[in-house]
Amino acid sequence: MVRLTFYGGINEIGGNKVLLEDGGRRLFLDFGFPYKRHKLFYEEYLKPRSGAGLLDPLTMGLLPPLAGLYREDLETPGLWEQFRGHPLYRQLEPVDGVLLSHAHLDHSGYISFLKASIPVYATAVTAFIAKAMQDSGKADFDQQVCYFNPTSLDSPAGWKQRALLGSAGVPKQQRQFCVGDIAPGSLSAEAAQFWSHGFWGKMAKQKEFASCPLESHSRSSFSLRCFPLDHSVPGACAWGIETSSGWIIYSGDLRIHGKRRRLTEKFIEEAAKLRPGALILEGTNVTRDTNVAEQEVYKNGLKAIAYSKGLVIADFSPRDVDRLLTFLQIARDTGRKLAIAPKDAYLLKTMRLLEPETPDIGEDGSLVIYQDTIASKSPAIWMRNIFKDYEDKVVLAEDVRSAQDRFILCFSFFDINELPSIRPGPGSLYVFSSSEPHDEEQEIDFRRLHNWLDHFGLKGFGLPRELKKGNGNSEWEIPDEEKGLHASGHACGPDLLRIARGIGPEVLIPVHSENAGFYVEHLRGSKLEVRLPEPGGTTEV
Numbered sequence: 001m002v003r004l005t006f007y008g009g010i011n012e013i014g015g016n017k018v019l020l021e022d023g024g025r026r027l028f029l030d031f032g033f034p035y036k037r038h039k040l041f042y043e044e045y046l047k048p049r050s051g052a053g054l055l056d057p058l059t060m061g062l063l064p065p066l067a068g069l070y071r072e073d074l075e076t077p078g079l080w081e082q083f084r085g086h087p088l089y090r091q092l093e094p095v096d097g098v099l100l101s102h103a104h105l106d107h108s109g110y111i112s113f114l115k116a117s118i119p120v121y122a123t124a125v126t127a128f129i130a131k132a133m134q135d136s137g138k139a140d141f142d143q144q145v146c147y148f149n150p151t152s153l154d155s156p157a158g159w160k161q162r163a164l165l166g167s168a169g170v171p172k173q174q175r176q177f178c179v180g181d182i183a184p185g186s187l188s189a190e191a192a193q194f195w196s197h198g199f200w201g202k203m204a205k206q207k208e209f210a211s212c213p214l215e216s217h218s219r220s221s222f223s224l225r226c227f228p229l230d231h232s233v234p235g236a237c238a239w240g241i242e243t244s245s246g247w248i249i250y251s252g253d254l255r256i257h258g259k260r261r262r263l264t265e266k267f268i269e270e271a272a273k274l275r276p277g278a279l280i281l282e283g284t285n286v287t288r289d290t291n292v293a294e295q296e297v298y299k300n301g302l303k304a305i306a307y308s309k310g311l312v313i314a315d316f317s318p319r320d321v322d323r324l325l326t327f328l329q330i331a332r333d334t335g336r337k338l339a340i341a342p343k344d345a346y347l348l349k350t351m352r353l354l355e356p357e358t359p360d361i362g363e364d365g366s367l368v369i370y371q372d373t374i375a376s377k378s379p380a381i382w383m384r385n386i387f388k389d390y391e392d393k394v395v396l397a398e399d400v401r402s403a404q405d406r407f408i409l410c411f412s413f414f415d416i417n418e419l420p421s422i423r424p425g426p427g428s429l430y431v432f433s434s435s436e437p438h439d440e441e442q443e444i445d446f447r448r449l450h451n452w453l454d455h456f457g458l459k460g461f462g463l464p465r466e467l468k469k470g471n472g473n474s475e476w477e478i479p480d481e482e483k484g485l486h487a488s489g490h491a492c493g494p495d496l497l498r499i500a501r502g503i504g505p506e507v508l509i510p511v512h513s514e515n516a517g518f519y520v521e522h523l524r525g526s527k528l529e530v531r532l533p534e535p536g537g538t539t540e541v
């Protein structure tokens with residue numbers, strides 16, 4: 001009998017944390033950041049106190065109270081006594097690993113709280129993207145997926161003293177990553193160097209890759225299968241775990257309408273052959289009937305941008321490398337240059353180590369790097385090095401201002417405060433290629449974005465507009481003639497049903513969905529049994 005416990009990802013999109021237990025063996029399927037619950041209590045200027053370690057996320061229900069699972073250096077004195085009476089409290093040891101599906105924070109973010117001795121299984125691309133995100137990101141303590149600065153527990157004054165001394169002088173700790181899709185020894189020397197020391201020899205050191213027990217027959221570890229997938233970040237995969245109840249498949253996030261759709265088709269075929277006992281399947285977009293394909297984004301984007309006489313700003317999600325390449329192609333086809341952020345440059349440089357077909361910024365005549373006017377006056381080391389590596393590729397606000405029809409600028413809402421330095425001229429366009437607002441906070445940001453565009457006379461394209469309803473609520477809608485500029489990372493309802501039926505497990509368990517009942521409704525009368533666990537609930541297979 002295999003027990004599955006759902007500590008996150010039920011009735012919410014993201015925050016997946018599924019515990020799989022088979023005898024004494026235990027694995028987590030993802031260990032993600034719970035955006036929805038986090039937003040109930042926190043916002044940008046009200047965050048869990050980093051100095052309080054595990055206390056805040058445990059108390060606010062962002063992390064399950066599982067003693068033995070987390071970094072000991074984040075335990076405040078007497079921490080676990082406070083949670084002994086909690087209905088979900090358990091001593092959980094040992095855990096054999098986390099199977100990470102992809103490098104989106106709602107799947108990977110809270111790995112930062114786990115003990116360093118728990119290995120993370122991922123594709124090589126996912127591991128590299130996670131490291132690139134951390135190397136080039138904010139040093140927030142809840143985003144330290146690949147490595148972290150432990151706080152010292154040596155002195156009896158412990159916690160109090162740590163608060164005073166900080167972590168200066170304590171060596172970084174690294175998590176063990178085990179790759180599921182390549183042999184660890186097959187990394188190029190350059191790629192291995194990046195993983196262990198970073199690009200410039202001064203970045204955080206990282207343990208070498210270990211291999212994944214793909215065909216293990218020992219009792220203490222699982223046999224695993226890693227299935228590469230199509231999703232809105234490269235390196236995504238599904239996992240198959242061989243258990244005493246047969247194979248259990250975990251989908252992560254997936255679609256069949258992106259550039260890598262063939263990978264998902266192959267996953268359906270291969271997973272079906274295993275005749276799985278259970279399939280844990282995402283359901284983000286179950287209520288959508290159709291998808292926009294990445295190829296349509298290219299066509300629609302090209303149409304809009306080809307006629308633009310001024311500056312073009314393209315707003316799409318960071319780390320969506322496929323979308324970046326779509327806009328790079330549009331830039332080539334319209335004689336413009338695509339100006340990317342230093343973070344994106346870092347990511348492309350990283351991706352090229354594993355996927356050599358990724359454009360080389362140094363060589364590609366259509367790629368440049370935009371240097372922020374104020375923030376990069378005193379850049380972090382990684383950023384300084386990016387500017388140094390691609391010295392003749394750096395453009396400033398004045399370069400863009402004086403030749404506006406020569407650029408597509410990759411900006412998101414949070415870069416929009418650069419506009420006073422750029423001063424977009426007449427005929428400029430803001431192309432929105434991302435998802436519509438999902439909650440109140442995002443609605444407020446969208447209203448602000450509209451204000452910015454109005455203020456600078458920028459025309460929005462593909463941007464959701466607010467329609468006030470009689471009951472005081474609003475709906476956000478993209479004008480019909482501007483639709484088709486965003487291909488979602490998630491399969492639509494009919495595609496998800498095709499995946500479920502194609503794999504044909506005995507039991508289907510939806511996760512990562514606010515409408516899991518869709519599967520019950522549409523699979524009624526079929527051979528598939530659909531189970532809907534409660535948040536924190538357990539089901540046996």
Ligand SMILES: [Zn+2]
Pocket residue numbers: 102104231253489
């Ligand atoms: Zn995702």
